[in-house]
Amino acid sequence: MYLRCLTGDRPHQWLRWLPWAEYIYNTAFQSALKTTPFQLVYGREPPSIRSYEPGETRVAAVAKTMAERDEMLTDARARLEQAQDVYKRFYNKHHRDVHYSVGDWV
Known part of the structure; x- marks a missing residue:
């Protein structure tokens, strides 16, 4: 997903920016992991840039x-956040919160 976010309007420049896309992905908080992939592998906070x-x-x-890199x-990051919002809206549209207690029949 993050490569699509990166190369949306720059399809011929994806190889140039691939290391930065990898950095963004590996330093972004993952809700399933409850941490970043970098911190999970190395056991410390990722280096800041x-x-x-x-x-x-x-x-x-x-x-x-450097100016192009920052841009x-x-x-x-903005595209990744936008994609996360889309997935979240889709999930929430079909999600129902169900709570079970002891003795409830399924």
Whole structure:
């Protein structure tokens, strides 16, 4: 799902951004795991990545790449949240909360 969120309007650039998509997925909280995949595997919080502040570097190519990276990460996170909302609405539409007590017949 996260690759679709990443490559929605950039189908020819998916390979360039694949490591960042993997980072986003592995550092996102998973409700089934009650943690992130990274923390489950390594037993510690994932490393944080600083966002790029314009003017931090004098090299134009680095500045451009960092700005594109931040834009892509922001966009991918927004798309993942949007997809999660869609799945949540679908689930809740067909879900009914049922509670059973001892002695109830199924």
